[in-house]
Amino acid sequence: MGEENFGLTEAVSMALGGMIGGGIYAVLGVVTQITRAATWFAFLLAGVFAICSAYSYIKLNELAVGDDAANNAGGSVTFVQSFTGNSTLAGMIGWTLLFGYVGSMAMYAFAFAEFSISLPGVPPSVGGFPLRPIISVLVVAGFVGLNLLGAQATGSAENVLTSAKVLVLVVFGLAGIAYALSVSSEPIAVGTSELASFDPVMAAAVSFVAFQGWQLLFYDQESITDPLETIPKAIYVSVPVAVSIYMLVAVVTYNLAPQAVRNSPHTALVEAASAIGGAAGLASAAAIVISLSALFSTGSAINATLFSTGYFAKGMLSDDLLPDRTGDSSESGVPERTLxxxxxxxxxxxxxxxxxxxxxxxxxxxxxxxxxxxxxAFTQRDAERITATWPAVGVIGGGLSFVLMFYHLYTAERGTFYAVLLLALAIFAVELLYFERDVIEEEIPYVTRDSETTAD
Structure with a gap:
């Protein structure tokens, strides 16, 4: 791995790449099914929760790593260790996040393959084998190889990918609004009646995963020039931009392709783009462009998440929170074995x-x-330059989102609810076995001795 650092432009690209990826193509359909035309408001609420959490991260980072941020790994694990002194809790949070990141990358790779197959001339299977899993695995392998080239190659690629997808989505949104105002006979629906209900809040909880990309920057601090200054700027630019794009795309997609949003959320944007392009006789071309944008979006999300997760894992290795066999924390950049x-x-x-x-x-x-x-961050509210209001809103938003997310899964997706519950319990058990292994080993002789005494 190389040692080249990148600046504000690359940092903004990495944050946007982590937010505007699979979410805009996969989460959009799920959220719209919950709150319909008020989807834009759900994304706005989720963005407010995200920016409040971002404020907490920034302030905790200043307190935890200080002026030596470029030589320290920040983020959730560091913060828990610094402010609670509980390494086991910090490690369990780290492991949980790692599984979350892997799940996010798997979702992006899945969406990448689906949009690849939707392109003209791409068959769904080859020689009787489904093409979707093959493409998904190949795109993951490709970005692993890219990340092995170093930070500069990754940052440059992210600039290209992010610029392309943002440009396409902004043009799509503005063209969609123009189409709705000048061509469509129906008024633009913004879900005014839904704003007074609880649905947008529940939908905001479901969409929370779409706004997690900014916090990956805290794991990249050794690759960012002047991180204490660059990271806050990048976050305060990227989160509002991502929220604005989500809101714009949500309004356009719901109004131009409501049936597709309900029945085939992965291709809803393609249907909306076809409607826009159809006004100029370019329906097929518009559909291809938005499909290619989906490839840029999901690809950059894989790239940004993989790169930052590698640094996150390296920090855990340095703190002995991961097995030594998963990588060498003394390597420059992200350990190759970890990637x-x-x-x-x-x-x-x-x-x-x-x-x-x-x-x-x-x-x-x-x-x-x-x-x-x-x-x-709220517990550190007496520290200099920390305002308690924003962490408090983050706590309330996080707690409410957690309850509503579980409620939604239990009532609307019972199978997924039980699968998530079992997965969480399995990961929790593995974490306990790793972090409490010394205690368990000490107790085993006593358990064995007691069992032998009982048998006698």
Whole structure:
């Protein structure tokens, strides 16, 4: 791995790449099914919760790593260790986040393959084998290889990918509004009646995973020039931009392709683009452009998440929170073995795993962590330059989102609810076995001795 650093432009690209990825193509349909035309408001609420959590991260980072941020790994694990002194809790949060990131990357790879297959001339299977899993695995492998080239190659690629997808989505949104105002005979629906209900709040909880990409920057601090200044700027630019794009795309997609949003959410934007392009006789071309944008979006999301998760895992290795066999924390940049392991697990999940369950688990894990970081920041409210209001809003938003997310899964997706519950319990058990292994080993002789005495 290389040692080249990147600046504000690359940092903004990495944050946007982590937010405007699979979410805009997959989460949009789920959220719209909950709150219909008021989807834009759900994204606005989720953005408010995200920016409050971001404020907490920024302030905790200033307190935890200080002026030596460029040589320290920040983020949730560091904050928990610094402000609670509980390494076991910090490690369990770290492991949970790692599974959340792997689930997110698997979702992006899945969406990448689906949009690839939707392109003209691409068959759904080759030689009797479904093409979707093959493409998903190949795109993960490709971005693992890119990340092995170093930070500069990753940052440059992210600039290109993010610029392309943002441009396409902004043009799509503005053209859609123009189409709705000048061509469509129907008024633009904004879901005014839904704003007084609880649905947008529940939908905001479901969409929380779409706004987690900004916090990946805290794991990249050794690759960012002047991180204490660059990271806050990048976050305060990227989150509002992402929220604005989500809101614009939500309004256009719901109004131009309401049936597709309900029946085939993965291709709803393609249907909306076809309607816009159809006004100029370019329906097919518009559909292809938005499909290619989906490839840029999901690709950049894989790239940004993999790169930052690698640094996150390296920090955990340095703190002895991961087994030594998963990488060498003394390597420059992200350990190659760590990147390869992340790639292999992600590829396995996207090829064989239940993406609905792992993505729901990822959403819940981010909600818990964001709320916890806001709570930590609130406990430090007496520190200089920390305003208690924003962490308090983050705590309330995180707690409410967690409850509503579980309620939604239990009432609307009972199978996914049980799958997520079982997955959470399994991961929790593995974490306990790892972090409490010394205690368990000490207790085993006593358990064996007691069993032998009872037998006698």
């Amino acid at each position: 390869l392991i992340l790639g292999v697990v992600t590829a396995a999940f996207t090829a064989y795993g239940s993406l609905s369950a792992i993505t729901a688990f990822a959403s819940l894990s981010f909600i818990v962590v964001f709320g916890t970081m806001s709570a930590l």
